[in-house]
Amino acid sequence: MSLPRPPKAVVFDLDGTLIDSEALVREAYFRTSDQFGVALSDAQFLSLIGLNRDDNDVQLRGYFGPDFPLEDFHTANRAFLLEHVAPLKPGAHELMDALDAMEAPYALATSSGPPWVERHFTAHRLADRFKAVITRADCTNGKPHPEPYTKASAALVVAPADVLALEDSHAGVRSAHAAGCMTIMIPDLLAANEEMHAKALHVFETLHDVRALLSSAPIDADT
8 A cells, every 4th residue: 555645734524534423414314304204315315425515405405395494404403413422433543643643734624514523623622633624614615626625735734735635425535636635535334436446545444544554654744
């Protein structure tokens, strides 16, 4: 396993990559759909993973109809989700510790909003570890557009080509790849398809694999 060049920084996705939240989000969507008297299939839910809010809404209106009370639906989802905290994904602590030991900067680029990020950064004491945080509130165009990753790279003062991006979703991989980042996919609910294997340099099972890779291709944080 190798990378085309030593990365100078790392940018994490949040949901499904850094925190084990996709199953929790799935539960929220299915509970809320039932409350609103609509049906959401597994395939429909999976199509939403990693999307920015606007594209997510377009999908949902296609499933539920143009007159569906989407804001009320989102409010009910948030109420459920903000009662819960998702655990960190396996290998997250070890990878961050390794990056800290390398004095390597890392940032977050997520399609989630600030309250969800703040809840998990507080619960897992992450606020002082990340050099920058880019949420959907910081972007005009969310994933799969490259803007979240170009903004995270700029906040780290590193060219996107020198950033190692860690993603679990198809939309996230497309976003990071379009920005020009070296991209690794660690699938969660969505398996890697042919497109993902073409766009990602590696497809790993856990963040432990990323740490192992960086032990042989360490961060070049000083250049």
